[in-house]
Amino acid sequence: MGKNILEFRHVGKKYGDNVVLKDISFDIEAGKFYTLLGPSGSGKTTILRIIAGFDDATSGDVYFDGQRINDVPANKRQVNTVFQDYALFPHMNVAENVAFGLQIKGVDKKTIQERVHQALHMVRLDGYEEREITAMSGGQRQRVAIARAIVNRPKVLLLDEALSALDHKLRVDMQTELRQLQRQLGITFIFVTHDQEEALAMSDQIMIINDGKIQQTGTPVDIYDEPLNHFVADFIGESNIVPAVMKEDYLVNINGQDFECVDAGMKTNERVEVVLRPEDLDITTPDKGKLVATVDTQLFRGVDYQITAHDLRNHEWKINSIHKTTVGQQVGLTFDPEDIHVMRYNESEADFDARLDSYEEEE
């Protein structure tokens, strides 16, 4: 484990009666690329604002490099922010925009010039010093905004939906660039997005937030393969999420049938949810399938077919397969027991039983 640059301990935030963050604790390791991922209104920007010092936590403690910083003003923190709209000064040229923060701090002219030069070089904008902001493209403005933030040599760079104003192609290019820049600079990036593909592609660690609570923190692979709860499994990628009951440590009853699974440490008769990703399911003949289903839709996607099918209990399954089917065809669904991911069920038992009942009644 590396050193923590930032720690939240039981941080809560309220605006009036509106509870926006609920007892949030996490550690941010120095030099890594973190992504805060969650739906609109989940509290991502609020976390960034508390880190930057633009907003106060209502309760709890925030530590930066081991020091409590709740009362340290924004301009005294070693943190810079790249905003969604970049917030550049339109009446200044590129170099003046990047130099602004250093001028405010009273840094001497020669040093400013050197550092502006360096910062523009880092974002591959050498030679653009005199260019007016209004004569720069969206992607170039994005780079100026990043240069303006890194020129201060912050220990942590916060990026709030920093790529969302760019078109798709440029956005994908910038994802690679940002990732390279972070490695080159070796500073901690905390990137906010509601785009899961962006989060999976860029991050060392993803923190999934919903409803003011951290739902799960982990590497992209952890989050995708081992979601902790229904929200995470549903939010990241496509999933089949099915209520099920544990029979033994390694046996789970799905849809009235027992399936071997990896021992996930659940109790016998525990109510669980099972996640099977569409790419983990495949199509075979009905006699060879673990489940029998009827194809409802099929979409050709170049590399494979995206298929939906309903089983004998009328439950819908999403399958990605290289095997072509026809709508209305009866097929078998296969999967490898190792790909069954079992999750603890967080809702009340009554809710679960109602869901299981309705599922079984569909027969």
Ligand SMILES: Nc1ncnc2c1ncn2[C@@H]1O[C@H](COP(=O)(O)OP(=O)(O)OP(=O)(O)O)[C@@H](O)[C@H]1O
């Ligand atoms: N200054 C404020 N006063 C009152 N409520 C606020 C204030 N700022 C944010 N909120 C509320 O706090 C909640 C979380 O907002 P926040 O901006 O952190 O969400 P977010 O996850 O960043 O969303 P988005 O992806 O839409 O930017 C929202 O319900 C929002 O309405």
